[in-house]
Structure formats: C-alpha cells, structure tokens
Amino acid sequence: MSRPTPLRDVHEALGATLTDFAGWLMPLRxxxxxxxxxxxxxxxxxxxxxxxxxxxxxGPQAGEALDYALVGYISxxxxxxxxxxxxxxxxxxxxxxxIVYRLADDEFMVVANASNYPRVAAExxxxxxxxxxxxxxxxxxxxxxxxxxxxxxxxxxxxxxxxLGGLKYYAGLPATVAGRDALVARTGYTGEDGFELFIxxxxxxxxxxxxxxxxxxxxxRPAGLSARDTLRLEAGMPLYGNELSADLTPFDAGLGxxxxxxxxxxxxxRAALEPLKDVPPARRLVGLVTTxxxxxxxGYPVVVAGDGAVAGxxxxxxxxxxxxxxxxxxxxxxxxxxxxxxxxxxxxxxVDIVELPFYRRKK
Amino acid sequence: xxxxxxxxxxxxEHEWVAGVDDGLTLTVGITAYAADALGDVxxxxxxxxxxxxxxxxxxxEVESTKSVSDLFAPVGGEVVEVNQAVVDDPSLVNxxxxxxxxxxxxxxxGDADDLLSAEEYxxxxxGES
Numbered sequence: 295m296s297r298p299t300p301l302r303d304v305h306e307a308l309g310a311t312l313t314d315f316a317g318w319l320m321p322l323r324x325x326x327x328x329x330x331x332x333x334x335x336x337x338x339x340x341x342x343x344x345x346x347x348x349x350x351x352x353g354p355q356a357g358e359a360l361d362y363a364l365v366g367y368i369s370x371x372x373x374x375x376x377x378x379x380x381x382x383x384x385x386x387x388x389x390x391x392x393i394v395y396r397l398a399d400d401e402f403m404v405v406a407n408a409s410n411y412p413r414v415a416a417e418x419x420x421x422x423x424x425x426x427x428x429x430x431x432x433x434x435x436x437x438x439x440x441x442x443x444x445x446x447x448x449x450x451x452x453x454x455x456x457x458l459g460g461l462k463y464y465a466g467l468p469a470t471v472a473g474r475d476a477l478v479a480r481t482g483y484t485g486e487d488g489f490e491l492f493i494x495x496x497x498x499x500x501x502x503x504x505x506x507x508x509x510x511x512x513x514x515r516p517a518g519l520s521a522r523d524t525l526r527l528e529a530g531m532p533l534y535g536n537e538l539s540a541d542l543t544p545f546d547a548g549l550g551x552x553x554x555x556x557x558x559x560x561x562x563x564r565a566a567l568e569p570l571k572d573v574p575p576a577r578r579l580v581g582l583v584t585t586x587x588x589x590x591x592x593g594y595p596v597v598v599a600g601d602g603a604v605a606g607x608x609x610x611x612x613x614x615x616x617x618x619x620x621x622x623x624x625x626x627x628x629x630x631x632x633x634x635x636x637x638x639x640x641x642x643x644x645v646d647i648v649e650l651p652f653y654r655r656k657k
Numbered sequence: 658x659x660x661x662x663x664x665x666x667x668x669x670e671h672e673w674v675a676g677v678d679d680g681l682t683l684t685v686g687i688t689a690y691a692a693d694a695l696g697d698v699x700x701x702x703x704x705x706x707x708x709x710x711x712x713x714x715x716x717x718e719v720e721s722t723k724s725v726s727d728l729f730a731p732v733g734g735e736v737v738e739v740n741q742a743v744v745d746d747p748s749l750v751n752x753x754x755x756x757x758x759x760x761x762x763x764x765x766x767g768d769a770d771d772l773l774s775a776e777e778y779x780x781x782x783x784g785e786s
Contacts, residue, residue, distance in 0.1 A: 311693075323696060326696075327696050327697055328697045520722060520723055523723075587699070588700055588702075589699070589700065589720055589725070612722060612723075639725075
C-alpha cells in the first residue's frame with residue numbers, strides 16, 4: 295500500500311494519474327506530461343515532492359559529524375548555504391545523493407531521496423555516535439513543494455516579502471510564504487531557476503492553493519513525476535537507482551568533485567576512494583542522442599555498431615521535448631566516442647555521444 | 658474515465674476494431690483508456706502493408722514518454738493499409754483515439770470471434786482502474 299502525501303486530495307481533485315514511486319502514491323501527471331514539461335521550461339511548474347526525506351543534524355559538532363559521515367566538506371558551509379553531496383558505504387559505493395542545507399551554526403538539514411532516507415537516517419545516526427550531535431528524521435513532519443521555471447521568482451514574490459533576488463543558487467532562508475513559515479531554498483531538479491519550499495505537512499494544502507492562485511496569471515501548471523524525470527534528464531542530473539547506485543563510486547559517475555579529500559579528519563569511504571581519484575574509470579557516464587524516433591530506455595544495451603559488442607548500458611532515456619528527439623544517459627566503455635548504437639528491442643539504432651547537459655537554460 | 662464507443666469491438670490488449678459486422682476489412686486502433694494510461698504517445702510503429710499476420714501476433718509498437726507497448730493483430734489476415742498520418746504525428750493517438758488516431762487496416766481471414774463487446778471491455782477496464 296503506497297503512502298499518500300499531504301497533497302493527495304489536491305492531486306485527486308486535479309485528476310492526476312497517481313503512481314507508486316518508492317513506496318509513495320505520487321502524481322505521475324495531471325494531463326499531458328509534455329505540456330507540463332514545456333510549462334516548466336517556458337513559465338513555471340508546481341511540484342509535490344513531499345516524498346523526499348528531511349533529516350536534521352544538530353548540536354555543537356553537527357558539522358564535524360557530517361564531515362565524517364558524508365564525502366563533502368560540510369562544516370565549511372556558510373549558514374544559509376546548501377551543497378550537493380553523497381553518502382557512501384565503506385567501499386565507496388553511493389548509498390544516496392543528498393543536498394545538505396546549513397540552517398545555523400549548529401543545525402543542518404539533509405535532504406535524501408524517498409527510497410533511501412530511512413537508511414540514510416540510520417547511517418547518519420550511527421556515524422554520528424562519536425560526535426556531540428543529534429540526528430533526527432523529521433520527514434513525517436515536512437511537506438516539500440517546488441516552484442520551478444523562469445517565472446517562479448515572480449510567482450513566489452507575490453506571496454512573500456523574502457529577498458528572493460538576493461537568494462543565491464544553492465542557498466536557503468526561513469521566510470513567510472502566504473502567511474506560513476517555510477524554508478525557502480533556491481534549489482531544484484529541472485535545470486531551471488526555481489525554489490523549493492520546506493513546510494509543515496499541515497500547511498501543504500493552503501500553500502499549494504496560494505501558489506496556484508498566484509501563479510495563474512504567469513502560466514503556472516502543476517507538474518508530475520513524469521515531467522520531473524524528463525526535465526532532470528535534459529539537465530543531465532543523475533537519478534539514484536539509474537545513474538547512481540551502491541555498485542558505483544562517485545568517480546564512476548563522473549562526480550568525483552564532490553569527494554573532498556582536502557577536509558580535515560577521516561570520513562567513511564576515504565580509504566576506498568582515495569586510490570581511485572586519479573584512476574580513469576572503466577566506464578564513463580555520457581549523453582546519447584539518437585537520430586531515429588525510438589527511445590533508448592533504462593537497461594538497454596549500448597553496442598558497437600557493426601559487430602554488436604556490448605559497450606555499455608543506458609541508465610535513463612526519454613524523448614526530449616526541448617530537443618525534439620530522444621536522449622539518454624548511459625555508462626559507456628571509456629575510450630569509445632563514436633560508432634555506437636543502442637539495442638532497442640533488437641534493432642541497433644545509431645547514437646552520438648554528446649556533452650552533458652543536453653539542455654542549459656539561458657542566464 | 659473516457660467513454661467506450663458502443664459500435665466497436667475490443668481486445669484485452671486495449672485495442673479497438675471497427676467494421677467487424679459490415680465487411681472484411683477491419684480498422685484497428687488503441688483505446689482511449691490505453692492512450693490515457695500510456696501518456697503522450699511519441700512514436701508509433703505500424704505493420705507493413707501486405708504482411709500476413711495471425712491473431713495475437715505482435716505487429717508494431719506504441720511508445721510514450723514513459724513506456725513502450727507492443728501492438729497486436731486482433732485478428733488474422735493481411736495488412737492492407739496503415740495510417741501514415743499517425744506515424745507522422747503520434748499525438749493523434751491521444752487526441753483522437755477512435756478517429757484520426759486509427760493505426761492500420763487488416764483484411765480478415767478466418768473469424769473474429771474472440772473480440773470483446775463494448776460492454777465486456779467496459780467491465781474489463783473498470784476492473785483495472
């Protein structure tokens with residue numbers, strides 16, 4: 295039985311197609327997912343992300359505890375700033391990718407993926423035992439609503455006096471939105487400018503309604519997981535379970551820059567990861583574009599055109615509304631750069647390797 | 658829930674079939690229920706004109722943003738026409754499933770006894786939703 299979010303009634307009233315995602319009953323789309331995708335690129339989209347986990351780490355040594363528990367240099371974060379990071383196992387395998395917000399000198403919020411946060415909370419609690427820090431999973435108390443797209447700042451500006459223009463990318467501040475307390479963060483997963491509002495679960499419905507009303511003149515549309523997936527794929531952003539897994543290290547995923555060997559002290563995974571930092575991985579994560587109309591999907595083999603030798607695997611693929619053709623991310627044997635195809639249900643469709651991301655917004 | 662036309666027949670694979678009662682050439686498409694479940698259709702592969710197909714054969718594909726499904730021949734026979742308009746603009750499957758979004762025509766060989774009535778298909782889809 296899937297868990298509903300605090301916005302379930304709203305989604306049903308909007309006629310959403312609901313789907314199970316990581317044990318949660320989530321809106322897949324409200325109408326046409328392509329329309330939702332394009333609304334986020336051209337105007338704004340409203341997302342329910344209440345399935346994400348919010349884990350708080352507080353206390354005098356909260357920063358040091360997170361330095362030990364995660365691969366990032368968390369204690370170096372200024373209050374009000376956020377950082378993309380990962381938690382790995384002792385062998386260096388990625389357990390989850392995370393965003394950590396420093397809310398105060400001694401208070402951090404770790405945002406983890408829906409499928410992983412119970413494990414992340416347990417790992418953090420265990421890794422923090424030697425530190426003067428408390429780990430508390432407050433996911434049940436929080437809802438998360440995102441407003442994403444070029445008009446998101448104007449829409450949110452209708453409802454808050456917070457200095458949104460002064461809020462940097464990857465920063466967050468406490469504010470009042472439509473009269474309710476929220477942590478307003480300039481983060482997102484769409485490749486657009488946008489904001490994420492961490493709010494009390496009980497405030498989710500009234501805030502969704504206020505945002506819907508304020509956004510109406512700006513073309514704001516509710517957007518589901520389907521659009522979220524195609525938007526993040528165009529933006530070249532990894533999805534846990536697709537591009538990231540416990541079988542891969544951050545270096546395998548081309549994200550070695552998030553591992554901070556320069557921070558003081560030991561951290562979980564350091565011994566395993568340090569020897570890998572200058573070793574080219576056997577496979578690298580690349581972008582693929584096809585010339586046909588059939589879509590390379592998660593799990594399809596990448597092959598050498600001609601002899602059909604398997605040279606990799608597709609991790610995510612979808613038709614790109616912004617590019618007008620199918621795109622995919624794939625792990626491909628290092629050294630190969632052309633002459634590749636994807637085995638799409640028995641047919642070898644030629645593909646070109648391209649730089650990620652597929653889509654970059656105009657500043 | 659989209660309405661299910663009374664004058665068509667259906668398969669368990671969510672295809673509709675027209676013309677069973679009045680001729681040998683049957684028109685095939687996918688139902689609005691299936692189109693809704695798939696989401697935005699982005700690619701349609703139809704069978705080749707002139708190909709001989711058996712009832713239940715996989716003869717093509719319908720691909721949406723999120724998934725891909727096989728297209729099946731609802732009856733046995735010869736494919737005599739395909740809808741090039743829907744190949745060129747697959748969104749017709751979503752916008753007009755029972756009209757402009759038809760997929761192919763087949764000249765029936767044998768019988769078409771295994772098809773579902775509108776009433777039976779309604780019961781099938783209400784059980785799934």
